[in-house]
Amino acid sequence: MASMQRVEEIEKEEYERFDVPFQRLGFWVFLSGEIIILGGLVAAGILFRLSYPGWFESSTYTNVVISSINTFVLLTGSLTAVLAHKYAVDGNWGKVQLFLGLTALAGLTFVGLKFIEYSKEIALGFVPSKNVFWMFYYGLTGLHGAHVLAGTLIIIGVMLYIRKKKLVEAVENAGLYWHFVDIVWLYIFPLFYLT
Amino acid sequence: MKGGVFMKSQVHSNAEHKAEHKHPPYVGIYFVLLLLTAASILISMIIHKEAAPPFVFTISTVKGLLIALFYMHLKYEGRYIIALALIPLIIFALILFIFMPDIIPYQKM
Numbered sequence: 044m045a046s047m048q049r050v051e052e053i054e055k056e057e058y059e060r061f062d063v064p065f066q067r068l069g070f071w072v073f074l075s076g077e078i079i080i081l082g083g084l085v086a087a088g089i090l091f092r093l094s095y096p097g098w099f100e101s102s103t104y105t106n107v108v109i110s111s112i113n114t115f116v117l118l119t120g121s122l123t124a125v126l127a128h129k130y131a132v133d134g135n136w137g138k139v140q141l142f143l144g145l146t147a148l149a150g151l152t153f154v155g156l157k158f159i160e161y162s163k164e165i166a167l168g169f170v171p172s173k174n175v176f177w178m179f180y181y182g183l184t185g186l187h188g189a190h191v192l193a194g195t196l197i198i199i200g201v202m203l204y205i206r207k208k209k210l211v212e213a214v215e216n217a218g219l220y221w222h223f224v225d226i227v228w229l230y231i232f233p234l235f236y237l238t
Numbered sequence: 239m240k241g242g243v244f245m246k247s248q249v250h251s252n253a254e255h256k257a258e259h260k261h262p263p264y265v266g267i268y269f270v271l272l273l274l275t276a277a278s279i280l281i282s283m284i285i286h287k288e289a290a291p292p293f294v295f296t297i298s299t300v301k302g303l304l305i306a307l308f309y310m311h312l313k314y315e316g317r318y319i320i321a322l323a324l325i326p327l328i329i330f331a332l333i334l335f336i337f338m339p340d341i342i343p344y345q346k347m
Contacts, residue, residue, distance in 0.1 A: 062316050071322040078326035086333040092291065094341040099288050107279070114275050122268040125309045129261050222309045226302045233294040237282035 070216045074223055077190075084186065085230045088179050092234060101176035102235060104169060109160045110236045113153050114228065117191075120149030121225045124198070124218035131214040136205065139214060143202045146221060150195030157188050180235050187231055190224045262308040274301050 092098050127142035161181075171181040194217075201217040204210070278297040282290045307313040312323060 063318055068318060068322075071319050075322045075326050078323075079329060082326060082330035083333060086330055089295075089334065090337055090341050093338075102287065111275075111279060115272070118268065118271050118275065121271075121305060121309055122264060125264050129264065132261075219310055222305050226305055229298045229301050229305075230295070233278060233282070233291070233298055237278060237294050238287055238291045 064212065066212045066216065070219060074219065077223060081186065081190070081227045084183055085227065085234070088183055088234050089230075091175060091179060092238060095175050097174055098176050099238070101169075101174060101180075102238065104164070104167070105180070105236050106160050106163065107236050109156050110232055113156050114232050116149050116153050116156070117225045117228050120146045120153070121222055123149065124221045128211070128215050128218045131205075131209075131211045134209075136209055139205065140202060143198050143214070143217070146218075147195050147198045147202070150191050150198065150221075153191050154188060154195070157184065157191075176235075183231055184235065187224065187227055190227070194221045194224050262313075264309070267304055267308050271301055271304060 123142045123145040127139045127146065130136070130138040130142065169177050171178045197217050197220055201213045204213055274297050278294045281293045281297075285293065306323070312320065315323075
Protein backbone atom coordinates (compact mmCIF):
# COMPACT_ATOMS: atom_id res chain seq x y z
CA MET A 44 0.00 0.00 0.00
CA ALA A 45 2.82 2.35 0.97
CA SER A 46 4.76 1.46 -2.16
CA MET A 47 1.70 2.17 -4.32
CA GLN A 48 1.44 5.58 -2.73
CA ARG A 49 5.13 6.17 -3.49
CA VAL A 50 4.59 5.18 -7.13
CA GLU A 51 1.76 7.72 -7.39
CA GLU A 52 3.97 10.41 -5.84
CA ILE A 53 6.71 9.69 -8.39
CA GLU A 54 4.15 9.80 -11.21
CA LYS A 55 2.86 13.13 -9.95
CA GLU A 56 6.39 14.58 -9.76
CA GLU A 57 7.16 13.33 -13.27
CA TYR A 58 3.92 14.72 -14.67
CA GLU A 59 4.52 18.13 -13.08
CA ARG A 60 8.06 18.14 -14.46
CA PHE A 61 7.08 17.40 -18.06
CA ASP A 62 3.64 19.08 -18.10
CA VAL A 63 2.34 16.60 -20.65
CA PRO A 64 0.46 13.27 -20.44
CA PHE A 65 2.94 10.37 -20.37
CA GLN A 66 1.25 8.52 -23.23
CA ARG A 67 1.75 11.47 -25.55
CA LEU A 68 5.33 12.00 -24.40
CA GLY A 69 6.10 8.31 -24.92
CA PHE A 70 4.49 8.31 -28.33
CA TRP A 71 6.57 11.31 -29.40
CA VAL A 72 9.75 9.49 -28.28
CA PHE A 73 8.70 6.68 -30.64
CA LEU A 74 7.91 9.18 -33.42
CA SER A 75 11.35 10.80 -32.98
CA GLY A 76 12.95 7.45 -33.78
CA GLU A 77 10.72 7.08 -36.82
CA ILE A 78 11.66 10.59 -38.04
CA ILE A 79 15.35 9.60 -37.82
CA ILE A 80 14.83 6.38 -39.81
CA LEU A 81 12.58 7.71 -42.59
CA GLY A 82 14.09 11.23 -42.52
CA GLY A 83 17.59 9.79 -43.00
CA LEU A 84 16.44 7.77 -45.99
CA VAL A 85 14.63 10.75 -47.55
CA ALA A 86 17.77 12.88 -47.01
CA ALA A 87 19.86 10.21 -48.77
CA GLY A 88 17.31 10.19 -51.60
CA ILE A 89 17.48 13.97 -52.01
CA LEU A 90 21.30 13.83 -52.08
CA PHE A 91 21.20 11.15 -54.78
CA ARG A 92 18.63 13.25 -56.69
CA LEU A 93 21.27 16.02 -56.79
CA SER A 94 24.19 13.78 -57.69
CA TYR A 95 22.92 10.90 -59.82
CA PRO A 96 22.67 11.93 -63.51
CA GLY A 97 20.08 9.27 -64.44
CA TRP A 98 17.55 10.26 -61.76
CA PHE A 99 15.58 12.72 -63.89
CA GLU A 100 15.31 10.32 -66.86
CA SER A 101 14.16 7.44 -64.66
CA SER A 102 11.59 9.55 -62.81
CA THR A 103 9.76 10.24 -66.08
CA TYR A 104 8.62 6.58 -66.02
CA THR A 105 6.87 6.75 -62.63
CA ASN A 106 3.09 7.11 -62.57
CA VAL A 107 2.18 10.72 -61.67
CA VAL A 108 -1.58 10.07 -61.96
CA ILE A 109 -1.70 7.20 -59.45
CA SER A 110 0.71 8.96 -57.06
CA SER A 111 -1.34 12.19 -57.24
CA ILE A 112 -4.50 10.21 -56.38
CA ASN A 113 -2.55 8.58 -53.51
CA THR A 114 -1.48 12.04 -52.25
CA PHE A 115 -5.15 13.08 -52.23
CA VAL A 116 -6.06 9.82 -50.43
CA LEU A 117 -3.41 10.32 -47.71
CA LEU A 118 -4.34 13.99 -47.15
CA THR A 119 -8.01 13.01 -46.91
CA GLY A 120 -7.02 10.30 -44.41
CA SER A 121 -5.22 12.97 -42.37
CA LEU A 122 -8.37 15.10 -42.33
CA THR A 123 -10.59 12.19 -41.24
CA ALA A 124 -8.03 11.17 -38.57
CA VAL A 125 -7.94 14.66 -37.07
CA LEU A 126 -11.75 14.91 -37.24
CA ALA A 127 -11.96 11.58 -35.38
CA HIS A 128 -9.77 13.13 -32.67
CA LYS A 129 -11.96 16.27 -32.63
CA TYR A 130 -15.11 14.19 -32.12
CA ALA A 131 -13.37 12.06 -29.47
CA VAL A 132 -12.58 15.24 -27.54
CA ASP A 133 -16.21 16.33 -27.97
CA GLY A 134 -17.42 12.90 -26.80
CA ASN A 135 -19.23 12.00 -30.03
CA TRP A 136 -17.98 8.40 -30.26
CA GLY A 137 -20.28 7.42 -33.12
CA LYS A 138 -18.57 9.93 -35.38
CA VAL A 139 -15.16 8.84 -34.06
CA GLN A 140 -15.88 5.32 -35.35
CA LEU A 141 -17.08 6.74 -38.69
CA PHE A 142 -14.01 8.93 -39.27
CA LEU A 143 -11.54 6.29 -38.08
CA GLY A 144 -13.24 3.88 -40.50
CA LEU A 145 -12.76 6.40 -43.33
CA THR A 146 -9.08 6.78 -42.37
CA ALA A 147 -8.59 3.00 -42.46
CA LEU A 148 -10.32 2.94 -45.85
CA ALA A 149 -7.88 5.63 -47.07
CA GLY A 150 -4.96 3.49 -45.88
CA LEU A 151 -6.23 0.39 -47.69
CA THR A 152 -6.89 2.44 -50.85
CA PHE A 153 -3.34 3.80 -50.76
CA VAL A 154 -1.80 0.33 -50.36
CA GLY A 155 -4.05 -1.09 -53.11
CA LEU A 156 -3.11 1.68 -55.57
CA LYS A 157 0.57 1.28 -54.70
CA PHE A 158 0.30 -2.44 -55.45
CA ILE A 159 -1.23 -1.65 -58.90
CA GLU A 160 1.55 0.89 -59.53
CA TYR A 161 4.30 -1.58 -58.59
CA SER A 162 2.86 -4.33 -60.79
CA LYS A 163 2.75 -1.96 -63.81
CA GLU A 164 6.34 -0.83 -63.25
CA ILE A 165 7.67 -4.36 -62.74
CA ALA A 166 5.85 -5.49 -65.91
CA LEU A 167 7.76 -2.78 -67.81
CA GLY A 168 11.07 -4.07 -66.44
CA PHE A 169 11.63 -1.36 -63.83
CA VAL A 170 12.91 -3.56 -61.02
CA PRO A 171 15.10 -2.48 -58.03
CA SER A 172 18.28 -3.79 -59.65
CA LYS A 173 17.79 -1.64 -62.80
CA ASN A 174 19.60 1.43 -61.41
CA VAL A 175 20.10 3.62 -58.31
CA PHE A 176 16.80 5.47 -58.89
CA TRP A 177 14.69 2.32 -58.90
CA MET A 178 16.60 0.91 -55.92
CA PHE A 179 15.75 4.05 -53.94
CA TYR A 180 12.22 4.12 -55.32
CA TYR A 181 11.31 0.61 -54.18
CA GLY A 182 13.26 0.93 -50.92
CA LEU A 183 11.68 4.21 -49.80
CA THR A 184 8.15 3.77 -51.16
CA GLY A 185 8.13 0.17 -49.90
CA LEU A 186 9.14 1.20 -46.38
CA HIS A 187 6.61 4.03 -46.48
CA GLY A 188 3.90 1.67 -47.76
CA ALA A 189 4.67 -0.68 -44.85
CA HIS A 190 4.19 2.28 -42.50
CA VAL A 191 0.84 3.14 -44.12
CA LEU A 192 -0.25 -0.48 -43.67
CA ALA A 193 0.92 -0.40 -40.04
CA GLY A 194 -0.96 2.89 -39.52
CA THR A 195 -4.10 1.33 -41.00
CA LEU A 196 -3.84 -1.68 -38.68
CA ILE A 197 -3.32 0.67 -35.71
CA ILE A 198 -6.45 2.63 -36.70
CA ILE A 199 -8.47 -0.60 -36.98
CA GLY A 200 -7.08 -1.73 -33.59
CA VAL A 201 -8.10 1.60 -32.01
CA MET A 202 -11.59 1.29 -33.55
CA LEU A 203 -12.00 -2.07 -31.82
CA TYR A 204 -10.44 -0.82 -28.56
CA ILE A 205 -12.64 2.27 -28.17
CA ARG A 206 -15.77 0.13 -28.46
CA LYS A 207 -14.93 -1.03 -24.94
CA LYS A 208 -12.99 1.89 -23.51
CA LYS A 209 -13.51 5.49 -24.61
CA LEU A 210 -9.94 6.77 -24.57
CA VAL A 211 -9.15 10.04 -26.37
CA GLU A 212 -5.37 9.42 -26.19
CA ALA A 213 -5.69 6.22 -28.24
CA VAL A 214 -7.47 8.12 -31.03
CA GLU A 215 -4.98 11.00 -30.82
CA ASN A 216 -1.87 8.78 -30.96
CA ALA A 217 -3.21 6.74 -33.89
CA GLY A 218 -3.85 10.06 -35.67
CA LEU A 219 -0.34 11.34 -34.85
CA TYR A 220 1.16 8.25 -36.49
CA TRP A 221 -1.01 8.75 -39.58
CA HIS A 222 -0.01 12.43 -39.90
CA PHE A 223 3.68 11.52 -39.57
CA VAL A 224 3.38 8.96 -42.39
CA ASP A 225 1.54 11.59 -44.43
CA ILE A 226 4.36 14.15 -43.97
CA VAL A 227 6.95 11.58 -45.15
CA TRP A 228 4.89 11.04 -48.32
CA LEU A 229 4.89 14.81 -48.96
CA TYR A 230 8.66 14.47 -49.60
CA ILE A 231 8.56 11.09 -51.36
CA PHE A 232 5.97 12.35 -53.87
CA PRO A 233 8.11 15.17 -55.37
CA LEU A 234 11.33 13.16 -55.01
CA PHE A 235 10.21 10.28 -57.26
CA TYR A 236 7.35 11.72 -59.31
CA LEU A 237 7.73 15.47 -59.78
CA THR A 238 11.49 16.11 -60.11
CA MET B 239 -0.23 20.34 -24.36
CA LYS B 240 0.07 22.75 -21.53
CA GLY B 241 -2.38 23.13 -18.70
CA GLY B 242 -3.16 19.50 -17.87
CA VAL B 243 -3.54 18.08 -14.37
CA PHE B 244 -2.12 14.92 -12.91
CA MET B 245 -4.15 11.70 -12.85
CA LYS B 246 -3.20 8.53 -11.02
CA SER B 247 -3.58 6.34 -14.09
CA GLN B 248 -1.58 8.83 -16.20
CA VAL B 249 -4.58 8.84 -18.53
CA HIS B 250 -5.97 12.21 -19.42
CA SER B 251 -9.70 12.24 -18.73
CA ASN B 252 -11.85 13.18 -21.73
CA ALA B 253 -13.14 16.30 -19.98
CA GLU B 254 -9.61 17.51 -19.27
CA HIS B 255 -8.55 16.72 -22.80
CA LYS B 256 -11.48 18.80 -24.06
CA ALA B 257 -10.57 21.70 -21.78
CA GLU B 258 -7.05 22.00 -23.22
CA HIS B 259 -8.06 21.78 -26.89
CA LYS B 260 -9.04 24.52 -29.27
CA HIS B 261 -9.91 23.08 -32.66
CA PRO B 262 -8.14 24.76 -35.58
CA PRO B 263 -10.06 25.04 -38.90
CA TYR B 264 -9.24 21.47 -39.99
CA VAL B 265 -11.33 21.47 -43.19
CA GLY B 266 -9.94 24.85 -44.32
CA ILE B 267 -6.37 23.58 -43.80
CA TYR B 268 -7.25 20.47 -45.82
CA PHE B 269 -8.26 22.60 -48.82
CA VAL B 270 -5.05 24.65 -48.51
CA LEU B 271 -3.10 21.35 -48.55
CA LEU B 272 -4.96 20.24 -51.70
CA LEU B 273 -4.29 23.59 -53.39
CA LEU B 274 -0.58 23.39 -52.55
CA THR B 275 -0.46 19.83 -53.93
CA ALA B 276 -2.07 21.00 -57.18
CA ALA B 277 0.44 23.88 -57.30
CA SER B 278 3.44 21.55 -56.97
CA ILE B 279 2.08 19.24 -59.73
CA LEU B 280 1.50 22.25 -62.00
CA ILE B 281 4.99 23.64 -61.32
CA SER B 282 6.59 20.29 -62.22
CA MET B 283 4.61 20.33 -65.50
CA ILE B 284 5.38 23.96 -66.40
CA ILE B 285 9.01 24.19 -65.29
CA HIS B 286 11.58 21.67 -66.52
CA LYS B 287 11.70 18.74 -64.08
CA GLU B 288 15.37 19.37 -63.36
CA ALA B 289 14.67 22.93 -62.20
CA ALA B 290 11.62 22.02 -60.13
CA PRO B 291 13.20 20.65 -56.87
CA PRO B 292 13.64 23.99 -55.00
CA PHE B 293 10.01 24.93 -55.67
CA VAL B 294 8.30 21.61 -55.02
CA PHE B 295 10.34 20.79 -51.90
CA THR B 296 9.58 24.26 -50.48
CA ILE B 297 5.86 23.60 -51.05
CA SER B 298 6.26 20.17 -49.38
CA THR B 299 7.87 21.83 -46.37
CA VAL B 300 4.98 24.32 -46.08
CA LYS B 301 2.48 21.43 -46.28
CA GLY B 302 4.44 19.44 -43.69
CA LEU B 303 4.48 22.46 -41.37
CA LEU B 304 0.71 22.90 -41.70
CA ILE B 305 0.11 19.25 -40.81
CA ALA B 306 2.62 19.27 -37.94
CA LEU B 307 1.38 22.55 -36.43
CA PHE B 308 -2.38 22.06 -36.77
CA TYR B 309 -3.18 18.36 -37.34
CA MET B 310 -0.46 17.13 -34.95
CA HIS B 311 -1.16 20.11 -32.66
CA LEU B 312 2.54 21.05 -32.32
CA LYS B 313 1.45 24.70 -32.26
CA TYR B 314 -0.10 24.05 -28.85
CA GLU B 315 2.48 21.64 -27.39
CA GLY B 316 4.98 22.27 -24.58
CA ARG B 317 8.77 22.40 -24.89
CA TYR B 318 9.43 18.67 -24.37
CA ILE B 319 7.24 17.57 -27.28
CA ILE B 320 8.65 20.38 -29.45
CA ALA B 321 12.19 19.19 -28.59
CA LEU B 322 11.28 15.58 -29.46
CA ALA B 323 10.01 16.75 -32.85
CA LEU B 324 12.85 19.18 -33.58
CA ILE B 325 15.95 17.14 -32.60
CA PRO B 326 15.54 14.49 -35.34
CA LEU B 327 14.72 17.23 -37.86
CA ILE B 328 17.99 19.00 -36.96
CA ILE B 329 19.83 15.70 -37.51
CA PHE B 330 17.98 15.37 -40.86
CA ALA B 331 19.14 18.89 -41.87
CA LEU B 332 22.72 18.16 -40.74
CA ILE B 333 22.86 15.01 -42.87
CA LEU B 334 21.78 17.05 -45.89
CA PHE B 335 24.10 20.00 -45.41
CA ILE B 336 27.20 18.08 -44.26
CA PHE B 337 27.16 15.87 -47.35
CA MET B 338 25.97 18.55 -49.79
CA PRO B 339 29.51 19.92 -50.54
CA ASP B 340 30.59 16.40 -51.57
CA ILE B 341 27.60 16.05 -53.88
CA ILE B 342 27.48 19.41 -55.69
CA PRO B 343 31.02 19.26 -57.25
CA TYR B 344 30.23 15.77 -58.55
CA GLN B 345 27.06 17.09 -60.17
CA LYS B 346 29.00 19.80 -62.05
CA MET B 347 31.59 17.39 -63.41
